[in-house]
Amino acid sequence: MTAARTHGDPTAVDATSLLELLEAGDVSAEEVVSAHLSRIADLDDDVHAFVTVLDEQAMDHARDIDRRRAAGEVVGPLAGVPIALKDVLCTKSVTTTCGSRMLADHRPPYDATVVSRLRDADAVVIGKANMDEFAMGSSTENSAFGVTRNPWDLTRVPGGSSGGSAAAVAAHFAPLGIGTDTGGSIRQPAALCGVVGMKPTYGRVSRYGLIAFASSLDQVGPFARSVTDAARLYTAVAGHDPRDSTSIPEDVPDGMASLERGVEGLRVGVIADALGDGVEPGVVARVREAAQLLGKLGAEVVDVSLPHARYGIAAYYLIAPSEASSNLARYDGVRYGLRVDGDTTEAMMAGTRSAGFGPEVIRRIMIGTYALSAGYYDAYYVSAQRVRTLIIRDYDAAFEQCDVVLSPTSPSTAFEIGAKADDPLAMYLNDVFTVPASLAGVPALSLPAGLDDDGLPVGVQLAAPLLDEATLFRAARALEAELAFDPVPRRANAVHPPEGSATKA
Amino acid sequence: MSLSIDDVRHVANLARLALDDDELEQLRDELSRILGYAEQIGDVATADVPPTSHAYPLTNVWRDDEVRPSLDPAAAVATGPAIEDGRFRVPRIIGEDA
Numbered sequence: 001m002t003a004a005r006t007h008g009d010p011t012a013v014d015a016t017s018l019l020e021l022l023e024a025g026d027v028s029a030e031e032v033v034s035a036h037l038s039r040i041a042d043l044d045d046d047v048h049a050f051v052t053v054l055d056e057q058a059m060d061h062a063r064d065i066d067r068r069r070a071a072g073e074v075v076g077p078l079a080g081v082p083i084a085l086k087d088v089l090c091t092k093s094v095t096t097t098c099g100s101r102m103l104a105d106h107r108p109p110y111d112a113t114v115v116s117r118l119r120d121a122d123a124v125v126i127g128k129a130n131m132d133e134f135a136m137g138s139s140t141e142n143s144a145f146g147v148t149r150n151p152w153d154l155t156r157v158p159g160g161s162s163g164g165s166a167a168a169v170a171a172h173f174a175p176l177g178i179g180t181d182t183g184g185s186i187r188q189p190a191a192l193c194g195v196v197g198m199k200p201t202y203g204r205v206s207r208y209g210l211i212a213f214a215s216s217l218d219q220v221g222p223f224a225r226s227v228t229d230a231a232r233l234y235t236a237v238a239g240h241d242p243r244d245s246t247s248i249p250e251d252v253p254d255g256m257a258s259l260e261r262g263v264e265g266l267r268v269g270v271i272a273d274a275l276g277d278g279v280e281p282g283v284v285a286r287v288r289e290a291a292q293l294l295g296k297l298g299a300e301v302v303d304v305s306l307p308h309a310r311y312g313i314a315a316y317y318l319i320a321p322s323e324a325s326s327n328l329a330r331y332d333g334v335r336y337g338l339r340v341d342g343d344t345t346e347a348m349m350a351g352t353r354s355a356g357f358g359p360e361v362i363r364r365i366m367i368g369t370y371a372l373s374a375g376y377y378d379a380y381y382v383s384a385q386r387v388r389t390l391i392i393r394d395y396d397a398a399f400e401q402c403d404v405v406l407s408p409t410s411p412s413t414a415f416e417i418g419a420k421a422d423d424p425l426a427m428y429l430n431d432v433f434t435v436p437a438s439l440a441g442v443p444a445l446s447l448p449a450g451l452d453d454d455g456l457p458v459g460v461q462l463a464a465p466l467l468d469e470a471t472l473f474r475a476a477r478a479l480e481a482e483l484a485f486d487p488v489p490r491r492a493n494a495v496h497p498p499e500g501s502a503t504k505a
Numbered sequence: 506m507s508l509s510i511d512d513v514r515h516v517a518n519l520a521r522l523a524l525d526d527d528e529l530e531q532l533r534d535e536l537s538r539i540l541g542y543a544e545q546i547g548d549v550a551t552a553d554v555p556p557t558s559h560a561y562p563l564t565n566v567w568r569d570d571e572v573r574p575s576l577d578p579a580a581a582v583a584t585g586p587a588i589e590d591g592r593f594r595v596p597r598i599i600g601e602d603a
Contacts, residue, residue: 109580203561216559245566246559314543325520332521334593339586345596350523362522366513366532367539369520380543385556387546392557424535425542441560466561 008500010035015081015175015229022069022080029062029069029080033124036082040127040173043495048148049168050127051087051097058082058126065122076122078236083118084168084177087128088135089220090209091115098211099133099143099161102356103337112209113241114178114220121236126174129164133358134328135185135213137161138430141421142360149417150193151495152456156414159189159430162223166193169223170487171495176233177223182214183316184410184434186221187446191409191459194448194487196230196476197223201466202441203248205234206241214323215246217316217438225487227447227477231255234469248467255473263478266471268294269304269402274433279411282452287408290449290460293482294406294475304398304405308390312435315387317428318371318380319439324361325368331356363424388439395440399465404475407433409446409459437463447476448485455491506541508533 010018010032021027037055044050065079087097090108092115097103111119118125132142140148140163148163150156151171158167162179166189169177179186181199190197198221205220212218222233235255241247270291275284295301333339333352340355342348357365371380398405410430420427437444444463452458460479464472488497513533517524524532579591587594 106584109576109583201561202559203563242568246561246563248561248563249566308549311546311549314546317539318543318546329521334585334595335582336584337586342596345598346521347523348596349521353521354523357522362524362528363532363535363539365520365522366516366536370508370512370516370536370540373516373519379547380540382556383546383550384543385558386550386554388557388560389554390549392560425538428539439560 009498011039011172012498012500013175014226015078015224015232016226018081018175019078029065029124030059032080033058033062033082033126036126036174039498043171044173046149046154047151047167047171047495048146049084049129049164049171049173051099051130051145051164052095053127054094054125057094058124061124065124076120078118078232079122081123081176082126082174083123084127084129084165084174085115085118085125086131086162086165086179088131088180088211089114089178090211091125091128094128096128096211097145099131099145100356100358100361101144101338102331104144106337108209110209113206113243114237115209117237118178123176123236127168129162129168129177131164132161133361134211134324135161135180135182136324136360136364138184138188138427139420140164140189141417142358144358147417150414152194152414152489153491154493154495155416157192157417159192159410159414161185163189165223166190166195166197169193169195169225172497172501175225176229178220178237179223180210180218180220181438182217182320183438184431186223187434187444187459187461188410188430190223190446192414192457194457194485195223195225196227196445196447197221198230198234198445198472199437199443200234200238200469201248201443203246204238204252204443204469206244206247208241208243212327214320215327216323217320227473227480228259230445231259231473250467253470255470258470258474259477261474262297263294263475264298266299266404266475267402268299268301268475269398269405270301271306271405271407272303273305273309274407279408280413280452282413283408283411283458286449286458287406287460290479290483291406294479297478297482302402304401306391306394306398306436308387308394309436311387312391312439313428313432315384315391316431316435316439317367318384319388321364321368322371322381323368325365325372328361328365360424391436392440395442395465403471404462404464407461409433409461413452413454413456413458433461442466443469443472445472445476447480448487449483450485455489506544507537508540
């Protein structure tokens with residue numbers, strides 16, 4: 001009995017459907033993993049979603065799951081489902097590059113907590129996904145290992161920094177992906193690749209074993225092709241970890257339980273300021289349509305305002321580089337990865353860092369070092385932290401009026417590779433709608449809401465109060481069912497999904 | 506907002522980055538533009554607004570002071586580019602004349 005005969009191609013369906021087939025014995029984990037590895041082998045030369053494909057390790061894990069299931073042993077809640085893991089999370093003895101020459105051969109001596117939890121859940125890590133170097137970027141053009149291409153149009157970027165994970169899920173290389181989000185690095189690539197991506201509340205998912213970019217903002221979260229799958233993956237990795245001192249010591253409510261409850265009576269706040277100048281008309285149209293649909297489903301739709309959100313980019317591009325300049329001081333040619341020899345320790349360190357870091361990482365270290373340096377600390381870093389307080393107050397006020405806020409995820413759909421590569425400030429402005437939730441720490445999710453006139457996917461963003469991921473998933477699920485987003489690209493230069501890929505409903 | 510080339514060279518030295526003149530000049534231009542954009546926070550970041558360092562309020566995370574398993578020392582240093590006798594090897598730090 002093979003999957004191909006009884007149920008079509010296992011790469012066509014989402015994780016929830018795969019789990020049903022696996023539990024029923026209609027398909028084996030080995031067949032599921034093997035089918036995804038074959039698709040990667042056929043198509044990843046075009047997409048370049050992965051830095052490392054873990055063929056052998058994934059097949060061994062799949063066979064072990066099949067053996068345990070056959071023996072009547074307990075298997076995890078994601079048993080046999082392939083997952084693409086952003087190469088920023090440490091995997092014991094498996095190369096973890098962070099998209100950088102600095103760590104090209106880095107093999108961590110331990111697993112990140114997220115990786116341990118995925119293994120406990122029996123999700124099968126199928127590869128380490130490409131990313132902007134040290135998670136700094138919005139296009140995955142900053143990887144030392146080459147750009148990732150958008151499966152909807154291979155001449156366009158997948159977004160970033162988790163572009164490899166987003167592209168892997170969009171290209172059906174895996175139904176699930178793990179990314180990290182500091183200022184939008186899950187939500188923006190999810191929007192540009194037409195998949196679901198979610199940033200949990202800051203501290204919900206452990207940062208232990210996550211290579212640090214900006215410690216007060218970094219958060220791990222799921223990618224999937226359905227809201228239900230994203231909630232399932234979030235549930236598997238979220239929860240307190242004593243090894244991360246900023247991990248939230250609260251139980252995680254079961255996000256799956258309320259998923260189908262609908263939005264009747266829920267108050268949805270539309271951020272009216274976010275539908276003005278600088279946002280592509282195709283994006284504005286999809287956000288307005290999403291608001292209408294939520295209203296039709298029984299939600300109360302109101303206008304809300306985040307008056308200080310317009311200062312978000314300025315504050316973020318001081319806070320994140322400042323924290324990065326401190327975090328990345330550890331790459332000194334002594335403890336990790338690359339070393340360029342020099343006559344003195346200082347020359348060795350400077351030579352190593354200049355050779356190991358790419359231009360965007362150097363730019364951010366320079367901004368951060370400047371902002372933290374004597375005489376500028378109060379004017380830049382502390383002032384940015386004051387703006388952070390103002391943005392938190394804006395969300396507090398908005399959440400008096402509504403339960404979730406709705407906005408675009410990104411002001412544009414996927415842009416051409418190279419279009420913004422030479423203009424750092426233009427690239428930073430991609431994050432205008434994602435950065436405020438990062439600064440406030442609140443959970444936010446990007447949902448594919450349809451296409452623009454060019455046939456490129458548009459993401460809408462929902463955000464909820466701290467710790468209220470359950471409401472976020474519930475609102476997103478209701479909207480997803482009403483939108484019935486068609487995931488089959490019509491453009492030339494697209495990677496077509498496998499036969500039988502279902503429209504979500 | 507305009508940085509001088511000496512400002513940029515000073516910051517590069519603080520960050521332990523060895524950059525050539527072209528790189529310094531490009532960074533001077535980019536940093537001037539980015540920091541110039543960032544200065545708009547001065548419009549609203551007044552002294553009566555307290556700064557926030559972490560969005561989720563957690564203070565004083567305690568744990569019992571007890572011995573727990575940790576990484577083997579050899580494994581912990583094995584990620585370095587030059588290891589000798591279980592330690593990181595670095596170039597001479599103190600000069601011959603010192």
